[in-house]
Amino acid sequence: ENTIALVTGANTGIGFHLARQLSQAGVRVLLGSRDPGRGSDAAQMLTAEGLEVEQLTINITDDQSIAAAVDHVGQTHGRLDLLINNAAIAGDLRPPSSVSRASMLATYDTNVAGVAAVTNGFLPLLRASSRARVLNVSSELGSTRLVNDPDWPFSGVSAAAYQASKSALDMLTVLYAKELAAEHITVVSVRPGSR
Numbered sequence: 685e686n687t688i689a690l691v692t693g694a695n696t697g698i699g700f701h702l703a704r705q706l707s708q709a710g711v712r713v714l715l716g717s718r719d720p721g722r723g724s725d726a727a728q729m730l731t732a733e734g735l736e737v738e739q740l741t742i743n744i745t746d747d748q749s750i751a752a753a754v755d756h757v758g759q760t761h762g763r764l765d766l767l768i769n770n771a772a773i774a775g776d777l778r779p780p781s782s783v784s785r786a787s788m789l790a791t792y793d794t795n796v797a798g799v800a801a802v803t804n805g806f807l808p809l810l811r812a813s814s815r816a817r818v819l820n821v822s823s824e825l826g827s828t829r830l831v832n833d834p835d836w837p838f839s840g841v842s843a844a845a846y847q848a849s850k851s852a853l854d855m856l857t858v859l860y861a862k863e864l865a866a867e868h869i870t871v872v873s874v875r876p877g878s879r
Contacts, residue, residue: 687815688761690753692716692744692802693771695726698821698876702768707735714757716771718743744771744798750805763812769799770821775845783844795849796856803860810869818864818871820857826850827875 689706693699695717707713707730715730717723720741727739740756743749757764775791776784803818810816825847830836841847857873864871 687711687765688714688757688763688813689766689768690714690716690740690742690757690764690806691768691770692742693718695719695722699768699770700726702770703737704730704733704735706766707737711766712761713737714740716740716742716753718746718749718771742802744769744802745793747801750801754805754809757806758809762809764806764809765813765815766817766819767803767806767810768819768821769802771798772821772849773846775843775849777843777846779842780844787845788848791845791849792852795846796852799853800856811867816867816869818860818869820853820871820873822853822857822873822875823847823850824875826852826854 689711691699691703691706691713694703694715703713703715715723715727715737717726717739718741720739723739723741727737730737740753741749742753771794773791773794776787778784778787799820810818824830825838825841825843828851831839831847833839854873857871861871
């Protein structure tokens with residue numbers, strides 16, 4: 685009740701479904717999308733279902749876009765209760781022996797540095813909440829334990845940029861969780877899986 689949540693990358697896929705489910709649960713959802721048109725279309729789809737969502741333009745690889753989104757949420761709502769860092773890219777899906785530097789940098793910029801930039805940008809508004817939470821959407825493909833398990837069905841996947849970035853995201857999540865625990869801001873990583 686009265687929870688304000690931002691979901692990045694919410695115009696499609698997991699983010700869109702998270703936005704729908706949160707709105708169905710009565711959460712005030714800010715549907716984050718780097719493309720205003722796609723974000724608006726997604727918000728209209730949910731509005732047509734009788735759900736209340738607000739489209740928010742945010743490109744997590746652009747500091748000015750993040751700052752503008754933070755300013756808008758601050759002016760409009762004054763706080764943020766739940767930040768879901770969902771926006772991500774897959775990179776070129778090549779194995780380590782053929783992955784390009786450009787793919788590694790672009791994937792890390794979105795999947796790791798972008799998460800840090802968005803989280804840090806919204807920290808003042810999260811601190812203004814009495815029940816702040818940060819949820820980072822990771823992947824089982826970033827688990828070194830699972831990838832090394834020959835019985836795991838996806839152990840043969842070798843998408844260096846994506847998988848390494850999700851491993852890095854998991855570490856970043858742990859570091860945020862440790863740092864922000866004293867402020868009672870919970871930071872967790874979730875892995876939706878393939879089903």
